[in-house]
Amino acid sequence: MNLHEYQAREILERFGIPFPRGAVAATAQEAMAIAEQFAGPVMVKAQVHSGGRGKAGGVKLARNPAEAAAHASRIIGMTINDLPVQKVLVVPAAEIASESYLGVIVDRAAQRPVVMASAAGGIDIEDVASRTPERILRVPVDPRYGLLPHQATALGFGLYDDLAQVRAGAEIAQKLYAAFYAVGASLAEINPLVTTPDGRVMALDAKLVVDDNELMRHPEIAALRDLSAEAPSEQQARDHGLSFIPLAGSVGCCVNGAGLAMATMDLVKFYGGEPANFLDIGGSSNPEKVVAALQIITGDPRVRAILFNIFGGITRCDDVATGIVQATQQFPLTVPLVIRLTGTNEAEAVAILTKAGFSALTDMDDAVQRAVTLAKG
Amino acid sequence: MSVFIDRTTRLLVQGVTGRDGSFHTRQMLAYGTTVVAGVTPGKGGSRFDGTVPVYDTVAEAVRETQPNATVVYVPAAAAASAIFEAADAGIALIVCITEGIPVLDMTKVIPFLAERGVRLIGPNCPGLISPGQSKVGIIPGNICRPGRIGVVSRSGTLTYEIVHQLSTHGFGQSTCVGIGGDPIIGTSFVHCLAAFQADAGTDAVVMIGEIGGTDEQQAAEYVQRSMTKPVVAFVAGQTAPPGRRMGHAGAIASGSGGTAAEKMAALERAGIPVMRRPADVVPLLKDRL
Numbered sequence: 163m164n165l166h167e168y169q170a171r172e173i174l175e176r177f178g179i180p181f182p183r184g185a186v187a188a189t190a191q192e193a194m195a196i197a198e199q200f201a202g203p204v205m206v207k208a209q210v211h212s213g214g215r216g217k218a219g220g221v222k223l224a225r226n227p228a229e230a231a232a233h234a235s236r237i238i239g240m241t242i243n244d245l246p247v248q249k250v251l252v253v254p255a256a257e258i259a260s261e262s263y264l265g266v267i268v269d270r271a272a273q274r275p276v277v278m279a280s281a282a283g284g285i286d287i288e289d290v291a292s293r294t295p296e297r298i299l300r301v302p303v304d305p306r307y308g309l310l311p312h313q314a315t316a317l318g319f320g321l322y323d324d325l326a327q328v329r330a331g332a333e334i335a336q337k338l339y340a341a342f343y344a345v346g347a348s349l350a351e352i353n354p355l356v357t358t359p360d361g362r363v364m365a366l367d368a369k370l371v372v373d374d375n376e377l378m379r380h381p382e383i384a385a386l387r388d389l390s391a392e393a394p395s396e397q398q399a400r401d402h403g404l405s406f407i408p409l410a411g412s413v414g415c416c417v418n419g420a421g422l423a424m425a426t427m428d429l430v431k432f433y434g435g436e437p438a439n440f441l442d443i444g445g446s447s448n449p450e451k452v453v454a455a456l457q458i459i460t461g462d463p464r465v466r467a468i469l470f471n472i473f474g475g476i477t478r479c480d481d482v483a484t485g486i487v488q489a490t491q492q493f494p495l496t497v498p499l500v501i502r503l504t505g506t507n508e509a510e511a512v513a514i515l516t517k518a519g520f521s522a523l524t525d526m527d528d529a530v531q532r533a534v535t536l537a538k539g
Numbered sequence: 540m541s542v543f544i545d546r547t548t549r550l551l552v553q554g555v556t557g558r559d560g561s562f563h564t565r566q567m568l569a570y571g572t573t574v575v576a577g578v579t580p581g582k583g584g585s586r587f588d589g590t591v592p593v594y595d596t597v598a599e600a601v602r603e604t605q606p607n608a609t610v611v612y613v614p615a616a617a618a619a620s621a622i623f624e625a626a627d628a629g630i631a632l633i634v635c636i637t638e639g640i641p642v643l644d645m646t647k648v649i650p651f652l653a654e655r656g657v658r659l660i661g662p663n664c665p666g667l668i669s670p671g672q673s674k675v676g677i678i679p680g681n682i683c684r685p686g687r688i689g690v691v692s693r694s695g696t697l698t699y700e701i702v703h704q705l706s707t708h709g710f711g712q713s714t715c716v717g718i719g720g721d722p723i724i725g726t727s728f729v730h731c732l733a734a735f736q737a738d739a740g741t742d743a744v745v746m747i748g749e750i751g752g753t754d755e756q757q758a759a760e761y762v763q764r765s766m767t768k769p770v771v772a773f774v775a776g777q778t779a780p781p782g783r784r785m786g787h788a789g790a791i792a793s794g795s796g797g798t799a800a801e802k803m804a805a806l807e808r809a810g811i812p813v814m815r816r817p818a819d820v821v822p823l824l825k826d827r828l
Contacts, residue, residue, distance in 0.1 A: 270722040305646045375641040405786040420786025421694025424775035442786040473696045475679045
């Protein structure tokens with residue numbers, strides 16, 4: 163789960179990481195009122211789950227409160243990478259002497275958290291990472307001991323020459339790792355970590371991504387989810403325990419298992435069609451889940467044909483068949499339906515479907531080809 | 540012959556009385572797996588379905604019944620703890636079916652197991668089956684046939700699809716291993732390929748990968764460097780959009796190496812034929828054998 167910058171800031175501040183003061187505004191008037199509290203210029207920053215905010219015009223410098231209001235009224239309501247901006251963060255514009263990068267990720271190859279630091283921070287850090295990876299210091303952490311003091315000091319020396327700044331950087335690295343670990347993050351990032359002309363070290367921007375599997379342990383973090391940042395169909399899917407991602411094609415897909423769902427989408431493409439979505443109904447299917455899945459798929463006006471691909475294991479084919487029949491009793495289908503199912507309770511499923519006037523295929527390639535043809539016709 | 544499990548496997552089931560654990564324990568018993576004991580804290584002293592003894596702790600079960608493998612069906616919040624317990628009790632093979640374990644939990648599990656020489660398969664995996672000998676996990680036994688093809692996969696139902704193709708065309712399997720769809724897993728493609736290479740009962744290997752990470756690339760290097768047996772591969776997720784998690788926690792195409800196209804190219808560069816669709820598995824294998 164992604165957190166907004168202002169939410170990430172609040173969490174990192176609780177762990178003692180220094181930020182400039184700041185507050186969130188949902189209207190131009192609120193932005194102006196916040197700017198008036200800070201004598202001097204402010205930054206007005208779009209709060210949206212997308213990188214490249216600055217390049218999209220979502221981060222602006224305002225010299226006075228009136229300008230802050232003007233920027234806020236333009237930024238609130240704009241969309242960045244299809245995501246609507248509903249809030250801005252207003253912070254005093256800091257004077258910057260240097261920009262660095264500090265981050266923690268779970269590294270899948272190393273199978274442990276890795277803290278990364280680079281003196282070449284700022285908006286081009288991804289270029290730095292791909293072109294000059296040697297400029298990024300990487301420190302693997304044994305999570306049983308945490309980030310050890312000498313490791314944090316090494317990170318500080320990787321960032322700064324001045325000993326006071328080295329110590330400040332090391333302390334921030336310790337606190338960032340502590341926050342990362344405490345909230346169950348998969349990414350915690352400060353970019354840029356700046357020094358000011360008078361020598362202080364502080365964080366100007368923050369990013370936190372929390373492992374979805376940790377949310378059961380952190381209800382206070384789960385409550386921070388911004389529902390406006392995702393499509394209603396994605397919320398509906400999550401409420402029903404379905405894994406769903408909308409795409410732009412015309413063949414609606416309903417599959418059990420993530421790997422088979424991806425392979426089904428790939429096969430749609432192989433036969434010349436375009437998948438409308440990724441949808442995994444999960445292992446232990448029940449008919450209600452299938453009804454919800456059909457509701458979500460038929461809610462997409464671009465869908466011209468619906469394809470079920472079920473390989474019964476834990477998932478029982480008869481449960482899926484019952485769900486399909488129940489769904490079509492609750493709402494009429496306006497596009498053709500192609501059903502492929504094989505495996506556990508296949509014969510029972512075919513009987514249920516046949517009685518309701520549907521037919522079922524057993525071969526995956528046959529079913530996909532048929533769905534692609536119907537979506538085109 | 541087979542890898543990891545065979546007729547001599549004596550299995551413990553952790554979470555034996557739960558909804559998933561009880562259902563699949565019955566399936567494993569029906570398949571012929573030797574299930575020696577179960578563990579559910581608080582249910583010690585009882586018998587599962589009147590036959591399998593249930594213990595409160597793994598240590599007790601090990602002392603009384605000498606299992607050499609365990610399968611974990613414990614819910615996500617307590618699954619890492621169940622793995623620690625099994626490793627601490629000296630069980631050398633742990634298969635974890637549970638989905639949704641926090642990845643930071645796994646970062647603590649992995650070094651603990653490495654220090655004790657314990658093999659973990661999974662988590663978030665369907666387990667494994669050596670057809671006709673033993674089944675540990677949830678792979679449907681009826682789609683498998685005894686034979687000489689090794690199967691290793693990051694997926695569940697996609698594996699069943701491909702195994703079904705193999706079985707219906709006369710290619711039985713030595714062992715099918717589901718290694719799991721999480722970012723951090725105990726056993727990689729390379730571990731399994733090495734085991735199949737060393738297994739006298741395996742002639743060729745089918746490897747089923749997907750987007751996310753670079754395990755397929757490491758497997759490609761390994762095959763080129765160290766394998767003499769033929770390997771054919773599939774990679775799911777060619778149409779997956781970058782940056783989105785496709786169901787499995789590990790299936791995100793991002794950054795360097797994570798996309799299906801990059802994986803397929805790396806495999807082909809290593810001389811491994813890559814299926815364009817699951818149904819290609821049989822012709823590709825016939826071509827290589």
